[in-house]
Amino acid sequence: MTKVKENKVQSAPNVSIMTANYAAAEAARLAGVQVVSAYPITPQSPVVEKLMEYVNDGSMKAEFVTVESEHSAITVCISASAVGARVFTASCANGLALMHEQLHWAAGTRLPIVMAIPNRSMAAPWSILNDQQDSISQRDTGWLQIYCRNNQEVMDSIIQAYRIAEDVMVPTMVCYDGYILSHTMMPVEVPDTDKVTAFLPDYKPHTVLDPANPQNVNPVTLAEPRKNADGVLCHGYFEIRYLLQEAHLRAVEVTRETGIKFGKEFGRPYGLYDTYKCEDADLVAVTLGSIGSQAMDAVDILRDKGYKIGVLSVRLYRPFPALELSEALREIGCRGVAVLEKNVSYGYEGALATDLKAALFEYNVPVFAHSYCMGLGGRDVKTSDIEEALIKSHEYLDKPAAEQRKAQEWINCKL
Amino acid sequence: MNKKTTPITLTETEYALPGNRACTGCGLSIAYRHGLKALGENIILTVPASCLTVLQGMYPVSSMTVPCLNTAFETTAASASGIRAALKALGKEDITVIGWAGDGGTADIGIQALSGAAERNTDFIYVCYDNEAYMNTGTQKSGSTPKGAWTTTSVGGKMEHKKDMARIMAAHDVPYVVTVSPSYPMDLHDKFKKAKEMSGTRYIHILVPCPPGWGYDPQYTVKMGRMAIECGMFDLYEIIDGRFEFYGPSKKLAEKGGRKPIDEYIKAQTRFGKVSDETIAELQAWVDQKWATYRQMGYCE
Amino acid sequence: MKTETGKYMGTKECGHITASSTPSKGEAGRTGDWRVKYPVIDNDVCTPARRGKPSCFICWSFCPDAVISKTVPLIIDLEYCKGCGICAEECPTGAIKMVEEDRS
Numbered sequence: 001m002t003k004v005k006e007n008k009v010q011s012a013p014n015v016s017i018m019t020a021n022y023a024a025a026e027a028a029r030l031a032g033v034q035v036v037s038a039y040p041i042t043p044q045s046p047v048v049e050k051l052m053e054y055v056n057d058g059s060m061k062a063e064f065v066t067v068e069s070e071h072s073a074i075t076v077c078i079s080a081s082a083v084g085a086r087v088f089t090a091s092c093a094n095g096l097a098l099m100h101e102q103l104h105w106a107a108g109t110r111l112p113i114v115m116a117i118p119n120r121s122m123a124a125p126w127s128i129l130n131d132q133q134d135s136i137s138q139r140d141t142g143w144l145q146i147y148c149r150n151n152q153e154v155m156d157s158i159i160q161a162y163r164i165a166e167d168v169m170v171p172t173m174v175c176y177d178g179y180i181l182s183h184t185m186m187p188v189e190v191p192d193t194d195k196v197t198a199f200l201p202d203y204k205p206h207t208v209l210d211p212a213n214p215q216n217v218n219p220v221t222l223a224e225p226r227k228n229a230d231g232v233l234c235h236g237y238f239e240i241r242y243l244l245q246e247a248h249l250r251a252v253e254v255t256r257e258t259g260i261k262f263g264k265e266f267g268r269p270y271g272l273y274d275t276y277k278c279e280d281a282d283l284v285a286v287t288l289g290s291i292g293s294q295a296m297d298a299v300d301i302l303r304d305k306g307y308k309i310g311v312l313s314v315r316l317y318r319p320f321p322a323l324e325l326s327e328a329l330r331e332i333g334c335r336g337v338a339v340l341e342k343n344v345s346y347g348y349e350g351a352l353a354t355d356l357k358a359a360l361f362e363y364n365v366p367v368f369a370h371s372y373c374m375g376l377g378g379r380d381v382k383t384s385d386i387e388e389a390l391i392k393s394h395e396y397l398d399k400p401a402a403e404q405r406k407a408q409e410w411i412n413c414k415l
Numbered sequence: 416m417n418k419k420t421t422p423i424t425l426t427e428t429e430y431a432l433p434g435n436r437a438c439t440g441c442g443l444s445i446a447y448r449h450g451l452k453a454l455g456e457n458i459i460l461t462v463p464a465s466c467l468t469v470l471q472g473m474y475p476v477s478s479m480t481v482p483c484l485n486t487a488f489e490t491t492a493a494s495a496s497g498i499r500a501a502l503k504a505l506g507k508e509d510i511t512v513i514g515w516a517g518d519g520g521t522a523d524i525g526i527q528a529l530s531g532a533a534e535r536n537t538d539f540i541y542v543c544y545d546n547e548a549y550m551n552t553g554t555q556k557s558g559s560t561p562k563g564a565w566t567t568t569s570v571g572g573k574m575e576h577k578k579d580m581a582r583i584m585a586a587h588d589v590p591y592v593v594t595v596s597p598s599y600p601m602d603l604h605d606k607f608k609k610a611k612e613m614s615g616t617r618y619i620h621i622l623v624p625c626p627p628g629w630g631y632d633p634q635y636t637v638k639m640g641r642m643a644i645e646c647g648m649f650d651l652y653e654i655i656d657g658r659f660e661f662y663g664p665s666k667k668l669a670e671k672g673g674r675k676p677i678d679e680y681i682k683a684q685t686r687f688g689k690v691s692d693e694t695i696a697e698l699q700a701w702v703d704q705k706w707a708t709y710r711q712m713g714y715c716e
Numbered sequence: 717m718k719t720e721t722g723k724y725m726g727t728k729e730c731g732h733i734t735a736s737s738t739p740s741k742g743e744a745g746r747t748g749d750w751r752v753k754y755p756v757i758d759n760d761v762c763t764p765a766r767r768g769k770p771s772c773f774i775c776w777s778f779c780p781d782a783v784i785s786k787t788v789p790l791i792i793d794l795e796y797c798k799g800c801g802i803c804a805e806e807c808p809t810g811a812i813k814m815v816e817e818d819r820s
Contacts, residue, residue, distance in 0.1 A: 034504035037497065063500040068531030072493035075486065075528070079461065079497030082484055085504045105487055110733045169733060207736045209482045209498070211457045211510060216477035216737040218485040220468060225727045226475060229740030234475035234730040243733050422773035429782045433796035434742030437780065439750060440800030444780030472743035474735040600777050634801030634814075637778055 015189045020151040020181035023188050024090060024116040024174070025050035027158035029060045030196040031114075034085040037065040037076035041095040042128045043118050043178040048090065070095040074102040074113075081111040082217065084205040086162065089113065092178060093120035093134045100138065103171070107142025107244060109218060110206060112165035114158060115143075117175045118182035119289065119342070121377045129378020130178040132289060136343040136351045142244050144172040144251055145318040149274070149292040151176075151186040153315075156268060159191065160258045162200050167254050168247045169206055177290040177342075179378070191266050199265055248319040255316050272321045277303060278310030278332045283394050285311045286339045288352050291374070291381060295340060298386035309390055310334070314352065322359035329365055336368045336404070338393035340386060342375040349373075349408040368396060368404040374411040385411050420601045420608075426452050435478035437470040440633020442623035442640065443544050444470065445597035447515075450542065450619075453607035456481060458511045459502075461495050463525065464488040465517035466551045467544070489524040491516040492532035495539040511611055512539040518559035519549045522578045533587035533616045540610050540617045543580055546625040554628045561648070562701065563694040565686045566628075572690055576701055581620045585654045589616040592654040596622055598640030602651070602663050622649040630685025642680040647702045652714075659714045669715040677702060742796065747781070751799025753814040755792055761811035765789040775803035775812060 018026070025047050028036070036055070038048045054060035063085075067073045070091050077087040091099060096117060106113050117135050121127035135145060146161065148154045157174045165172040176182060207217055221237045228234050235243075256272055263269025276296050278284055285295045292313030302309050312328065314321075329337065339353035348354060353371035360367055370393045375381045389411050396404045418424075430451035437444040443466055460483040462468055468485060472478040486494035495514040502510055516525055521543040529541060548566045549555040556566040558578040565572055585592045591613050595603040603621070610617040624639035626632065631639060643649040644664050651665040661669045668674050677699050681687045690698075709715055748754075759765035763772040769788060776784045780800060783793040792803075804812040 035497070035500045037500070063504045065496050065500050066535070067493060067496070068527060068534070072490065072496070072528050072531060075490040075493035076497035076500060079484055079486065079494040080501035080504075081497075083459070083498050083501035083505070085501035087501075101487055102490075108734065206733055209459050209484055211459070211482055214456075214477075214480050214482040214739060216471055216474075216479070216483045216485070216739075218735055219472060219474050219477065219737055221474040221735045226473070228475035228730065229738055232475075232730050233725055233727050235727045235732060235735070237735075239727050240732070240735055247733075422777040423770055425777065427786045431782060432739060432741045432743070433781045433783045433793060434744055434747045435781070436744040439798040440802055441780050445778060445802075448780070448782055449777075472737060475730065475732075475737045476743040477737035477739045478741075478743040480739045632801070634805040636780070636800070637802055637806050 014192070015187050017185045018151065018188050019046065019183050019185055020148070020154040020176045021046040021118060021183065022050055023151045023155040024158055025054070026190060027155045028088040029054050030191060030193055031159055031162045031200055032086060032197060033062050033088040035063045035065070035076070035080040035087045036089065037067050037073045037080070037087070038089045038091065039067055039070045039073045039095060041070070041091060041093060043120060043182045044090045044092050044095070047116055047118070070098040071102060074099040074106065077113045078102060078106050078109060078111060081113050082109060082205065082207070083209050084203065086203045087113050090116040090118070092117050094123055096134045096138065097122060100141070103138055103141040103143055106171045108240070110169040110244065110247070111171055112162070112169055112203065113171040114161045114165055115171070115173050116158060117173050118178040119175055120178040127377040130180055131342040131376045131378070132175065132177070133343045133376070135173055135175045138173070139318050139351060142170065142248070143318065144170050144248070146172065146174050146315055147289045147317055148174065148176040148181065149290055149313055151181055151188045152268070154181065155188050155190065156262060156266070156270065159196055159199065160262050160270065163258050164251060164254050166201070166203050168251045170244065170247050170251060175289065180290045195265060199262070251319050252316065252321050252324070270315065272316040272324050273328065274313045274315060275328070276311040278312060280308050281310035281332055281334045282308045282397055283336045283338060283390065284329060284332060284334045285309065285386070285390055286337050286352065286356060287311060287313050288317060288341050291340050291342065291386070294381065294383055295386050297383045298390060301383070302387060302390060307390070307394060309394065317352070320355050320359070322355070322362060325356060326359045326363035326365050329360070329367055330363070334367060335397050336370070336393055338370045338372060338390055340372045340374060340389060344373050353408070370396070370406045371408040372411055373408060379412060420604050422601070425601070425604065428452065430456070430480050432478045432480070435470050435472060437466070438627060438633070440626045440636045442546065442597050442625060442636045443467060445600060445636070446544055446603060446621045446623055449597070449600045449604045450607045451479065451481060453604045454511060454513060454611055457509065458513055459484065459498050460513045460515055461486050461491060461498060463491045463516050463520040464551065465520055466546070467515055467517070469551060488520055490528055491520055491525050492537070492541060493528040495541070496532050496535070496537045499538050513542060514539060515542040515544070517551070518543060518545040518547060519557045522558040522580050530587065533584060533589050536589065536615045538614050540619065542619045542621065544621045544623045545580070546623045546628055547577070548628050550625050550628045562698055563687055563690040565689065572694060581618070584618040585657070587616070588657065589618055590656055591617040594620045594622070594649070594651055596640045596644060596649070596651060598637045598644070599651070599663055606653070628686065630688065631683055635683070639683065642683065646675040646677045646680045647706055648677060648680060659712065661714060669709065674706065747796045747798050748794050751797065751817060753799050753801065753816055754794060754797060755799070755801070755803050755812050756815050757790060757792065758811045758813070759789045761809050762789065763809055772808065775807055778802050778806050
């Protein structure tokens with residue numbers, strides 16, 4: 001039985017007002033997670049506390065291992081998943097960074113772990129407020145990454161994440177902005193438990209730790225293929241890692257299909273990205289996470305002023321849907337994009353801007369791309385800040401191609 | 416009370432297979448062989464970066480007939496916690512979970528996870544095989560290296576005394592702490608069997624002589640372990656629910672005395688080759704103090 | 717890696733998506749090649765051999781590599797014996813001698 005303890009909204013059945021943290025916890029409960037292991041860190045702690053409440057009152061049948069650090073939390077998830085349990089964890093910022101070694105390990109072991117990440121700034125200096133540097137820093141570890149614009153997307157994406165992860169056997173992060181979403185109440189329709197159970201097939205681990213069939217999992221693996229005891233030629237490290245890459249490339253289609261199927265079952269379809277008012281846009285704001293919601297407000301205001309600007313919110317960031325995003329922008333027919341993001345790859349520019357530019361170049365889409373860094377350390381991103389950035393980029397539309405480049409700009413820096 | 420196992424009664428079944436990558440005369444091999452005989456096949460092992468990782472073989476061939484999940488260096492006890500949680504969730508609680516790590520993975524980088532697991536009284540057996548340095552990576556010092564010992568990162572001889580992991584674990588109030596030696600394999604076997612029958616966090620500490628790391632000919636591995644016990648550098652005891660009890664040759668030393676001076680043991684290993692008389696005296700004092708404490712605590716009655 | 721017909725044999729057939737090994741003797745090859753000396757048991761001195769029934773078995777119990785069979789008489793598997801000499805050192809009757817390998 002779905003037990004949702006938040007203040008109920010009267011309008012529709014199963015709609016409650018809840019924070020993204022509670023949506024994440026509820027999604028894990030609905031997904032029938034069997035082992036949870038997490039270490040508290042602001043602003044993730046309510047996820048952990050909510051799950052502990054559920055386990056304690058019996059509404060969630062899971063083993064909860066209260067470990068002594070994030071590194072141990074992700075390790076418990078790895079070994080529990082390897083034995084065959086569906087697992088869940090959550091972390092962010094320095095806690096996520098502490099897991100880093102094990103993120104590589106989980107991906108290399110091909111385990112369908114799902115982790116909720118209420119994005120928070122990395123120390124130093126200390127900040128408990130939002131930006132996306134934490135999850136962006138992990139983009140090379142081999143995990144799938146989905147970014148959410150609002151609390152409904154968090155609920156729905158975590159459920160979908162189990163289906164995607166257990167299909168391609170790749171661990172998956174579902175990211176949502178700390179405080180902006182994690183602690184903000186929004187109406188969320190809670191899917192029916194039985195429908196979620198039907199949507200998610202049982203988890204079948206690919207390599208079983210079983211005394212009846214003893215195997216040694218993740219031993220030292222040589223550079224070259226080597227024969228096993230039966231004379232079968234087995235992989236080198238290179239092949240095992242290639243298979244992870246192959247799984248990522250497959251995951252684009254699996255994510256798309258899962259989003260369509262989710263739409264059919266639950267009435268809310270999902271894709272690799274979302275567009276808003278892009279039909280005739282000259283300039284498109286490309287976003288990751290909750291900036292996408294806010295950019296919609298900015299676009300409404302700018303449209304009223306006569307600008308033809310739209311928003312493309314990237315949802316699936318890893319694997320990077322290079323082809324799909326390029327074709328989307330080509331079809332929109334815009335002449336420029338302004339990438340608004342809450343991260344920077346120091347020494348260059350925003351990660352999304354970099355990845356997008358590479359895709360546009362590869363697929364020959366004649367569009368300029370500007371990189372904007374905003375909101376680090378919880379620096380308030382006002383709708384007027386977004387308007388300002390978009391207007392600036394808009395001015396480049398009519399310049400000759402050679403003059404359309406612009407160095408990365410940090411919006412609302414007060415130096 | 417079960418009868419003590421003898422080589423005659425001990426099972427013939429081998430779980431560790433010949434032709435593996437352990438060094439000639441490896442003390443771990445003896446301990447691992449007999450530990451597995453006691454534990455049987457209904458186990459899941461988890462092993463961090465260590466000599467054991469290499470002994471267990473490189474993909475795609477393994478050298479043991481029990482399932483094992485390799486894990487990152489500092490994670491043994493956390494990995495075991497996850498295995499246990501999943502087995503519980505899946506209703507397969509009869510399988511014994513074993514974490515088997517070296518002294519580096521236990522006393523140093525792995526101590527946090529071990530302390531956490533012990534505090535939770537996680538239901539598993541943790542085995543520390545202590546060859547007194549990071550042997551797998553070429554003999555760098557660990558928290559478990561004795562004072563005076565040469566390693567590549569204590570070239571003038573280690574300045575500090577060894578961490579006492581058994582006492583650290585006993586301070587966590589875990590149900591069972593025991594020290595064992597491959598020089599007394601039947602006792603080792605029986606203590607593993609005893610641990611298997613219990614639940615909660617059980618900690619087994621093995622002093623494992625290492626020919627290349629300690630500097631002696633491989634044929635003396637068993638003798639080296641025996642000498643360590645005879646001079647009190649290593650002691651055989653159990654702590655069962657907080658109750659301390661010597662066994663085997665250490666029990667004889669406690670009851671009847673006759674502990675040898677450490678000199679013969681020290682001089683038999685080239686890792687102590689350059690140790691000064693002063694350091695030997697300090698080491699002897701360390702051993703003497705340890706035994707004085709045993710006496711004071713009433714363990715020698 | 718080419719087969720005899722020169723065709724490339726890939727690793728797809730192993731079917732693994734992560735590294736997972738199955739057990740076999742000789743994971744490190746013929747470890748008997750490591751040794752400099754090999755053990756020889758004198759069955760006129762060895763206790764179980766003399767008595768013709770199971771007894772002692774101390775060498776069997778100490779062998780790090782489990783290459784001594786628990787039989788009467790005991791047989792040493794020279795394919796994998798690394799020549800550590802622990803058996804010879806620990807034998808209570810001195811029945812085992814280490815003999816230099818003839819590598820000529």
